[in-house]
Amino acid sequence: MSDATLMQQIRADLTTAMKAKDKVTVRTLRAVVAAVQEAEVAGSAATSLDDDGVQKVIAAQAKRRVEAAEAFDAGDRAEKAADERAELAVLEGYLPKALSEDELAALVDETLQAEGITEKADMGKAMKAVNQKVAGRADGRTVADMVKSRLA
Numbered sequence: 001m002s003d004a005t006l007m008q009q010i011r012a013d014l015t016t017a018m019k020a021k022d023k024v025t026v027r028t029l030r031a032v033v034a035a036v037q038e039a040e041v042a043g044s045a046a047t048s049l050d051d052d053g054v055q056k057v058i059a060a061q062a063k064r065r066v067e068a069a070e071a072f073d074a075g076d077r078a079e080k081a082a083d084e085r086a087e088l089a090v091l092e093g094y095l096p097k098a099l100s101e102d103e104l105a106a107l108v109d110e111t112l113q114a115e116g117i118t119e120k121a122d123m124g125k126a127m128k129a130v131n132q133k134v135a136g137r138a139d140g141r142t143v144a145d146m147v148k149s150r151l152a
Contacts, residue, residue, distance in 0.1 A: 006051040006094065007036060024083075028090040035061055055095060059136050062091040099137045107133055108146050120151045 010029055017025035035057050040049055049057070065088040072081035099107065108130055112118070117126045126147050134143055 006054045007033075007049070010054075010094065024086045025090050028087040031087075032058055032061055032091070032094075055136060058091055058094050062088055062095060065091065096135070096137050099134065104134070104138050104143070104146060108143070108150055112147070112150055118151070120148070123147065123151060126151060 010032055014026065014029040014033065017029060036049060036054055039053065039057050040047055065084045069081045069084035069088065072078070072084060111130045111133055112126060115126070115129050117129070127144060130143055130147055131140075
C-alpha cells in the first residue's frame, strides 16, 4: 500500500466503493472507519492509531464477522451468514496474509528453540514470544493449542 497509511487507503477504497455502488464494501468500510474512530477516542486521552493499531481493529471486526456467520448458520439464517462472510472477505483484504498450519508450526518450533522454552510452566513466556512473531497472522486459540502441544 505504497506511501499511504492504511486508514487513508481504507477511506480511498470507501470512496471508490461508493461511486461503484458496492453496498457490501461501503457498509463494511464504514464500520471499520467508525470502529477505528471509536478506538482512537477510547481511554483517558484521544490518540491516533498507526497502521498496526488499525490492523488490530480490523482483525477484531473480522473475528466478529466469523462469530456472527457461525451464529447465523446455527440459527438457520443462511442469507445473513452469507452477508457476514461477504463483509469478512472485504476485511481480509486489509489484513496480513494468514500463516498456513505448516508455517505456524515452523515458527512456533523455531521460537521455542530460540528462547530455550521446554516446560509447560513457561507457557506464558512462550505465548508472548510466539505472538510477537505471529503478529496477528494466526488465530490466538490455534497458536495457544500448538504451543501447548509442543510443551506437553
